[in-house]
Amino acid sequence: MPRFARPFVTLLIAAMIATAVFAWEPWPLTSFRLFSHVRTDEQTGWVARTVEGDGFEGAYPIGAQELGFRGFGFVMAEFVDASDERQDELCRTWVRAAPELIGVEATQVRLYQRHWELSEREDDRALPGDEDLVYVCDGEGLVSGD
Amino acid sequence: MTDRARNAFDRAQAFAFAPEDSRRLAAMRIGLFSLLAWRLAVVDVDRVAGQPAALFDPVSVFHLLSEMPSQGIVDALRPLGIIAALAAAAGLWPRLSFPLAFGVAVFGELMLNSTGKIIHNEVLLVLCLIPLLATPTAATRVWSMGRRRTPEVAAPVGVAYGWPIRTAMVIVAFAYLFVGLQKLRYSGVEWVTSENLRWVLYASSDTQAEPNTLGLFVADRAWLAHLMAAGTIFLEVGFVACLRFARLPWLFVPGVISLHIGIWLMMDLDYWAQALTVLIVFVNWAALVTLLAARRLPRPLRRVGA
Numbered sequence: 001m002p003r004f005a006r007p008f009v010t011l012l013i014a015a016m017i018a019t020a021v022f023a024w025e026p027w028p029l030t031s032f033r034l035f036s037h038v039r040t041d042e043q044t045g046w047v048a049r050t051v052e053g054d055g056f057e058g059a060y061p062i063g064a065q066e067l068g069f070r071g072f073g074f075v076m077a078e079f080v081d082a083s084d085e086r087q088d089e090l091c092r093t094w095v096r097a098a099p100e101l102i103g104v105e106a107t108q109v110r111l112y113q114r115h116w117e118l119s120e121r122e123d124d125r126a127l128p129g130d131e132d133l134v135y136v137c138d139g140e141g142l143v144s145g146d
Numbered sequence: 147m148t149d150r151a152r153n154a155f156d157r158a159q160a161f162a163f164a165p166e167d168s169r170r171l172a173a174m175r176i177g178l179f180s181l182l183a184w185r186l187a188v189v190d191v192d193r194v195a196g197q198p199a200a201l202f203d204p205v206s207v208f209h210l211l212s213e214m215p216s217q218g219i220v221d222a223l224r225p226l227g228i229i230a231a232l233a234a235a236a237g238l239w240p241r242l243s244f245p246l247a248f249g250v251a252v253f254g255e256l257m258l259n260s261t262g263k264i265i266h267n268e269v270l271l272v273l274c275l276i277p278l279l280a281t282p283t284a285a286t287r288v289w290s291m292g293r294r295r296t297p298e299v300a301a302p303v304g305v306a307y308g309w310p311i312r313t314a315m316v317i318v319a320f321a322y323l324f325v326g327l328q329k330l331r332y333s334g335v336e337w338v339t340s341e342n343l344r345w346v347l348y349a350s351s352d353t354q355a356e357p358n359t360l361g362l363f364v365a366d367r368a369w370l371a372h373l374m375a376a377g378t379i380f381l382e383v384g385f386v387a388c389l390r391f392a393r394l395p396w397l398f399v400p401g402v403i404s405l406h407i408g409i410w411l412m413m414d415l416d417y418w419a420q421a422l423t424v425l426i427v428f429v430n431w432a433a434l435v436t437l438l439a440a441r442r443l444p445r446p447l448r449r450v451g452a
Contacts, residue, residue, distance in 0.1 A: 001304070001305045001306045001309060002280070002281075002306075004280070005280070005309050006159070008280055009162055009277075009313050012276060012277075012317075013313075013316060013317075016273075016321075017320070020320075020324040020328070026205075026206050027252075027255065027256060027259050027269070028206075028252065028255070028269055028272040028273055029273075030264060030266065030269055031328065032266070032321060032324035032325045034266055034328070035329065036329045036332040036333060037332050038333040038336050038337060038340055038342045039342050039346050039349065040345060041341070041345060066194075067193070067194070067196055067197055067198070068195075068214055069197070069201065070194075071201070071203070071261035073262075074203075074261075074262030074263050075203075075262055078262075089200045090200055090201075092200075118349055118352075119348075121348070124351070124357035124362055125352055125357060126349075
């Protein structure tokens with residue numbers, strides 16, 4: 001058995017324990033927080049829509065796209081508290097990506113916050129709930145929003 | 147260190163550094179690297195390659211990069227990683243193939259993890275490869291294409307072959323323990339007693355292309371959802387007892403594999419790498435091979451060979 005085996009194993013296991021206890025994420029070490037928070041009936045999410053030159057507003061399922069856009073929900077969590085510069089940067093990214101992702105030349109991207117309840121269901125699907133327009137982005141950055 | 151802590155540490159050391167059959171370590175090598183080759187081939191890293199720089203949310207060593215690696219890099223690394231993993235499984239050039247396969251796998255996983263969410267699907271496989279990285283010689287002592295076969299010599303047994311296997315077992319057990327404890331830490335018993343799992347299943351079904359019949363069947367029945375939630379915590383937190391009681395893997399290994407099959411069926415979440423890692427690490431494949439080989443011998447020879 002190599003002499004480094006004991007300290008190696010001790011260090012590896014200690015690192016696993018430490019990342020779990022202190023909630024660090026130096027992948028592949030991780031805190032193993034999978035579904036660790038209680039889910040509730042009330043749900044909140046973000047919905048994006050494009051606005052074209054003629055004013056037509058269409059669906060923009062950013063979170064279902066390729067090219068690394070699938071973390072949309074997590075990016076929005078950052079967006080709401082981000083600096084002005086960061087919000088502008090993200091806005092420009094979403095507007096400019098629309099032609100490549102969904103074939104739409106968007107002049108604006110509108111971000112709606114959606115509220116719905118999982119218990120309110122019809123035909124095995126939750127009812128859509130309510131949406132509030134919160135942010136409006138254009139090719140230069142954030143146009144309106146808090 | 148107190149006496150109690152010292153005793154616990156000594157027992158842990160005794161478990162981790164116990165002798166094992168070199169064939170069992172070889173089986174773990176073959177299984178884990180074969181599994182890695184499969185995952186390198188099927189896990190879709192392409193969907194994040196070429197991500198706009200503004201969305202790049204690096205984790206771990208990817209903080210050294212300014213943006214997501216390109217599709218060209220993925221196209222170059224993927225076949226290299228698959229070939230290295232297959233060579234590692236075969237026991238060829240271990241000092242090169244082991245770290246190369248591991249490195250390519252980690253690179254791809256860090257790409258997936260750098261989009262705002264920590265991904266756990268392949269974590270256990272990657273962690274269990276780490277002890278193998280440290281023991282290329284021992285892991286290829288037998289059942290390797292690169293070595294001359296000497297069937298008349300019994301496969302060696304020793305601590306050198308035991309500690310990588312037992313370290314992997316500790317990694318698996320602690321992973322499930324932490325998953326379960328984090329649920330209790332952040333949610334308490336409400337994870338089981340509240341309607342939590344029903345909402346999880348309803349929300350999951352709503353994100354799938356078609357409503358998930360099995361998930362909705364469970365979600366529609368509160369008693370069943372509570373039972374499955376309790377079972378989940380029991381399996382996750384209880385798995386660590388497999389390190390202490392030799393017969394418990396007969397309960398917990400099928401249990402967690404059933405858990406992952408259920409998650410796949412109800413939530414369309416792919417944890418096959420984790421389920422198969424548990425199977426590879428905890429089943430004594432060398433003993434199974436010996437048992438099957440003995441059963442194929444005529445009866446008189448079985449007694450001689452035993």
